[in-house]
Amino acid sequence: MSHFNLQIDDFTFKAACKNKTAAQKRIYELFSTAVYNLVFRITHNKSDALDISQDVFIKVFTKINQNKSQESLGFWIRKISINTTFSFLKKNAHLITNVDFKEKIIDTDMNETLSSLEFALSKIPAISRSVLWLFEVEGLSHHEIAELHGKTVSFSKTHLSRAKQVAQKYLTKKGGGYEAVEK
Secondary structure, eight states: OOTTOOOOOHHHHHHHHTTOHHHHHHHHHHHHHHHHHHHHHHHOOHHHHHHHHHHHHHHHHHHGGGSOOGGGHHHHHHHHHHHHHHHHHHHTTTTOOOOOOTTOOOOOSTTHHHHHHHHHHHTSOHHHHHHHHHHHTSOOOHHHHHHHHTSOHHHHHHHHHHHHHHHHHTEEEETTEEEEOOO
16 A cells, blocks of 8 residues: 555645645655655665755755645655656766675564565665565556656566565564574
């Protein structure tokens, strides 16, 4: 389920289109967590996710008049989030490397599964991780993902398969949850 399917009322939407700060603040409050989480899942870098999220909302409030209605606002914001993140990744590809988490300590308490999944996600290359997140969590189709990347449907399917294979190498199912496997 996407967190971008939240609705705002017509009054708030129209006020935001007129650059009313209170309305823009309301939209930000509704969607900021969803935007940050999406961007972070693709970049896997907190600092970059914060910067990109800020850029997303600058674009949203600059171009909100281009959106047709408040009913599709969340999915329009999601599209801006994805496109802004992909632009960042393309522009900064020379700076992006997968961090080696050999020193990573996995929690053994109730957060073990979440921590293990975060660890596995960190091992997946950015493009494959973005395809995995967009398909499995955001619910985009292979066609939509391919369109966002400017590639073919087989590109999306291949990257999804690779992402799952990499994640599987770093996870093992234990007692109702997942545990990281250091490799």
